[in-house]
Amino acid sequence: MMVLAFILQALRIAVPYLLAAAGGVMSERVGVIALGLEGLMLSGAFGAALGSYYGQTPWAGLIGALVAGAVVTSLLAIATLRFKANQVVVGVAINLIVVAATRFFLRLVFDSASNSPRVPGFGGEGAGNAMLASFLNPVVWIGLAALPLLGWVLYRTPFGLRARAVGEKPEAAASLGVNVMGLRLKGLYIAGALASLGGAYLSLDQHQFTDSMTAGRGFIALAAVIFGRWQPTRVAVACLLFAGAETLQIQLQGAQLVPSQFVEMIPYVLTIVALAGVVGRSVAPAALGKTE
Amino acid sequence: MRASSEAPAPRQPSRLWEAVLPPIVALAIAAVVGDLLILTFGEAPATVYALLVKGTWGNAYGIGQVLYKTTTLTCTGLAFALAGRAGLFNVGAEGQLAAGGFGAAVMGMLLPSALPGVLAVPLCIAAAMATGALIGLLPGWLRARFGASEVIVTIMLNFIVLALLNWLVSAKIHVPETLHTPAVTAGGVPRLSQAFPVFAGSAANFTLLAAVAAAVAAWWYLFRTRSGYELRAVGLQPDAAEYGGVKVSRVLLVTMALSGALAGLGGINFVLGYKGYYEEGFAGGAGFLGIAVALVGRNHPFGILGAALLFATLSQGGLAVNAIVPKQLTDILTAVVILAVATAVPEVQQQLRKAAAGMSAAFVKKTRAGA
Numbered sequence: 295m296m297v298l299a300f301i302l303q304a305l306r307i308a309v310p311y312l313l314a315a316a317g318g319v320m321s322e323r324v325g326v327i328a329l330g331l332e333g334l335m336l337s338g339a340f341g342a343a344l345g346s347y348y349g350q351t352p353w354a355g356l357i358g359a360l361v362a363g364a365v366v367t368s369l370l371a372i373a374t375l376r377f378k379a380n381q382v383v384v385g386v387a388i389n390l391i392v393v394a395a396t397r398f399f400l401r402l403v404f405d406s407a408s409n410s411p412r413v414p415g416f417g418g419e420g421a422g423n424a425m426l427a428s429f430l431n432p433v434v435w436i437g438l439a440a441l442p443l444l445g446w447v448l449y450r451t452p453f454g455l456r457a458r459a460v461g462e463k464p465e466a467a468a469s470l471g472v473n474v475m476g477l478r479l480k481g482l483y484i485a486g487a488l489a490s491l492g493g494a495y496l497s498l499d500q501h502q503f504t505d506s507m508t509a510g511r512g513f514i515a516l517a518a519v520i521f522g523r524w525q526p527t528r529v530a531v532a533c534l535l536f537a538g539a540e541t542l543q544i545q546l547q548g549a550q551l552v553p554s555q556f557v558e559m560i561p562y563v564l565t566i567v568a569l570a571g572v573v574g575r576s577v578a579p580a581a582l583g584k585t586e
Numbered sequence: 587m588r589a590s591s592e593a594p595a596p597r598q599p600s601r602l603w604e605a606v607l608p609p610i611v612a613l614a615i616a617a618v619v620g621d622l623l624i625l626t627f628g629e630a631p632a633t634v635y636a637l638l639v640k641g642t643w644g645n646a647y648g649i650g651q652v653l654y655k656t657t658t659l660t661c662t663g664l665a666f667a668l669a670g671r672a673g674l675f676n677v678g679a680e681g682q683l684a685a686g687g688f689g690a691a692v693m694g695m696l697l698p699s700a701l702p703g704v705l706a707v708p709l710c711i712a713a714a715m716a717t718g719a720l721i722g723l724l725p726g727w728l729r730a731r732f733g734a735s736e737v738i739v740t741i742m743l744n745f746i747v748l749a750l751l752n753w754l755v756s757a758k759i760h761v762p763e764t765l766h767t768p769a770v771t772a773g774g775v776p777r778l779s780q781a782f783p784v785f786a787g788s789a790a791n792f793t794l795l796a797a798v799a800a801a802v803a804a805w806w807y808l809f810r811t812r813s814g815y816e817l818r819a820v821g822l823q824p825d826a827a828e829y830g831g832v833k834v835s836r837v838l839l840v841t842m843a844l845s846g847a848l849a850g851l852g853g854i855n856f857v858l859g860y861k862g863y864y865e866e867g868f869a870g871g872a873g874f875l876g877i878a879v880a881l882v883g884r885n886h887p888f889g890i891l892g893a894a895l896l897f898a899t900l901s902q903g904g905l906a907v908n909a910i911v912p913k914q915l916t917d918i919l920t921a922v923v924i925l926a927v928a929t930a931v932p933e934v935q936q937q938l939r940k941a942a943a944g945m946s947a948a949f950v951k952k953t954r955a956g957a
Contacts, residue, residue: 329737369925377929382675382737386877387924394917401912402627513741520738555753562742569734 300541306428306499308537309437310335310508313492314515315522315529316440317485322524323448324481325461325581329385330370331489332512333392337362338490340396343503344403346413352498355413356433356491363490364483366392371482375475381583389512397505410503433495440488441533445526457481461579489515517565524579536561603938609882609896611934612926616919623918627911634907638916641906642899648906650778650788654855655872655898656891657790658683660797661852662876663894664804665722667885669736669845671808672837673821678725678740679849680873681747682718686850687857688751689717691864692759694770694857703773710770711796711854718850719843721747726842730835736842744873755866766865775859791859798891800851805887807844817841849873875901878924897923 314335318328338359345358366388373384397407404410417430428434448454459467460477468474489512496511497503514536522529543557621631642648662679669676676682693713697706725739754760759767775792779785808814819827820837828834856868879897883889897920904916 373925373929377933379925379928379932382677383877383881383924383928386677386874387921387928390874390878390921390924391918394914394921397914398623398912398918401914407912510745513745517738517742520735553753553757555749555756558749559746562745565742566728566734566739566746569739570728570732571734 300545302429303544304534304537304541305438306434307540308533309434310492310495310511311515311518311533311537312437312530313433313440313495314489314512315518315533316444316526317488317492318516318519319441319444319448319522319524319526319529320457320481320488321485322519322582323461323579324457324478325464325579325584326370326374326478326482326485327381327385327583328485328516328519329382330366330388330512331515332508332510333385333389334363334366334370334486334489335493335496335508335512335515336389336392336396336506337366338493339497339507340399340493340503341490342494343410343413343497346415346498347410350414352414352416355415355498356494359490359494360487363486363493366490367483367486370486371479375478375482393506396503400503400505408505410497412501413497413503415498415501428499431495431499433491433498436491437495441526441530448526453477453480458579461581464581464584514561517561517568520578521565521568523577535564539564607934607938608884608927608931609893611931612882612923615926615930616922619922620915620919623915624911629910634911634915637907637910638903642902646784647786647788648902650785650790651902652895652898653778653794654789654791654860655901656894657794657797657855657859658852658872659875659879659894659897660801660891661855662849662873663879663883663890664797664800664876664887665718665845665849665852666876666880667883667887667890668804668808668817668848669841670880670885671821672817672841673824674726674729674838674841674845675737676722676725676740676842676845676849677737677877678721678743678747678846678873679852679876680869680871681740681744682721682846682849683852683873684751684869685721685747685853686714686718686847687853687868688754688767688864689850690714690853690857691767691770694772695759695768697772699771701772706770706772707775707858710858711851714850714853714857715847716850718853719847722842722844722846722849723839726839729842730838751864752866755864761863765867766861766863769862770858773858774862775854777859789860791855793855793859796851796854800848801887801891804848808887813840849876875920878920881924881927 314331317334318331321328341358341360341362342355344362346352346355348354370384370388373379374381400406400410416432417428448458456467456472456477459472460474464474492511492515493508496507500507515533518529518532518536521532539557539560543554546552546557624631624634642652662683665679665682666676690710690713693710694706697709721743725734725736725743728734728739729736755765755767761768777785778790778792778794779788808818816827816832816837819830819832820834824834852872857864861868875897879890879893882896883891883893900916900920904913907913907915
């Protein structure tokens with residue numbers, strides 16, 4: 295029972311990572327550095343709270359998340375694809391804009407500096423077993439399916455083949471008649487939708503939006519992408535590993551065996567270790583960051 | 587994993603207008619966004635901007651606070667720019683700044699309180715810079731040795747360093763019931779108000795001079811020394827530099843250490859110049875804002891002084907207008923300025939270059955036709 299509870303909790307914690315990391319894989323596979331994941335998630339979380347608050351149903355929240363994510367993705371796409379701006383800079387700027395903008399609109403809409411009022415979420419309420427009830431949430435299932443599905447799309451469909459080509463050798467793809475810009479745009483919007491759903495999961499699960507509630511999850515998702523070497527299956531394993539570490543951290547907090555700060559560090563240390571090639575050399579999509 | 591580290595470095599300006607244009611274009615775009623946001627909130631833009639100016643440059647306290655924030659931002663801006671000149675993206679200034687402040691605080695604690703300030707302060711500065719350099723060295727080494735992207739490593743290191751410092755000040759080196767270290771007893775940096783009483787109450791202190799000196803030193807290093815030349819050569823063409831006899835991995839190491847040291851120096855401003863102790867969260871985003879400062883300052887040490895002043899004004903201005911519009915207004919504007927500098931400015935420059943080329947071609951044609 296302990297083990298089952300642990301697995302269920304880890305899966306729930308993994309959902310936002312899985313969704314954002316799927317977005318990260320998509321984005322980087324078409325050649326755009328996914329440093330803006332944090333901002334995309336946060337905008338999704340805010341959009342979900344807004345939609346759910348005004349629509350009084352979590353489904354409206356999902357629409358709100360997708361709309362907010364699309365707005366931020368458009369900004370990202372214009373800057374990186376239209377103006378060919380430096381992608382690292384754009385990623386950093388997008389994250390800063392979303393943090394500031396969600397705070398600004400939090401005060402404008404809800405007249406609060408820290409959180410939104412309670413909004414409707416999926417299932418869970420009044421159900422017997424809270425742990426199991428949280429699986430009535432469709433976002434959980436989308437999250438669990440996202441990376442396997444993305445893997446299938448990337449490796450088994452014409453779209454996936456072209457997307458990978460655009461991220462590896464855009465010139466070659468273009469010479470074969472592939473619309474490089476169009477594919478990158480599609481890839482970015484898919485990435486934006488996935489990451490904003492990851493954010494939506496957070497605010498709908500907690501029934502409110504709180505200031506900066508993504509708390510670095512976008513960066514951890516990016517870490518999972520690199521750790522998983524841009525391959526959906528490996529990335530999913532990395533996400534589950536990180537979520538497992540976090541669950542362990544939560545469970546150990548009561549036991550006080552290791553200071554929580556050290557457990558907190560695990561995913562970040564793992565990422566650096568992975569980058570140093572300790573778990574095998576990882577190779578990024580060749581055209582990543584280049585949109586000339 | 588090399589690709590993200592191969593992201594093109596920001597273009598360096600070659601003409602005066604290329605250096606002056608970015609801030610102007612960026613500010614114009616930010617002003618439009620700012621107006622829209624203020625109107626959304628139902629206030630008049632003119633009122634808000636007037637309040638912003640009055641709360642920053644309108645009184646001695648405001649100016650002092652702006653100068654205080656300028657000091658930290660100059661350090662983190664220089665940190666990013668120096669690395670940027672070598673083609674490196676040091677996104678780790680936030681952690682390096684915090685670590686530098688902590689290093690200074692610990693050194694201050696260890697020194698006997700009888701030690702005169704003229705000895706204690708330089709030792710604390712050295713400790714701050716050394717701690718920052720150490721944090722910068724790790725991503726530099728991983729990049730040079732394993733080709734690990736310094737972008738991701740520095741981002742991850744921010745989390746690790748901040749968690750480590752958080753553990754230290756919550757469990758080890760702290761005043762019980764607080765999240766700060768014991769106060770430094772062996773001397774601090776005097777406040778500006780001790781020389782200019784008009785700044786009374788503001789946090790501005792003489793660390794400002796250290797930051798300006800660091801900018802001058804960085805300029806000298808980059809443009810007047812052999813080592814600085816090699817650094818820029820690596821940033822422009824790493825392969826050509828290697829072929830030309832530059833030891834690229836050594837340059838990467840030295841640059842990241844210097845970059846971290848500059849960010850670490852910023853910790854002096856808070857620890858010795860303002861509070862007298864390290865406190866969790868004092869960096870408060872100044873490390874990330876340094877990226878904006880460096881971008882707008884076009885990676886030039888003197889441009890960075892100006893850009894730091896601009897962003898310090900926006901940051902302090904946010905507090906001044908908070909009564910009528912959320913202070914995040916200026917945070918949004920800051921980010922819009924970054925985005926504008928990264929996108930619109932290269933575009934405008936390209937258009938201008940095209941126009942200039944077209945005009946000169948037309949001129950040549952005309953003179954030929956005349957002759």
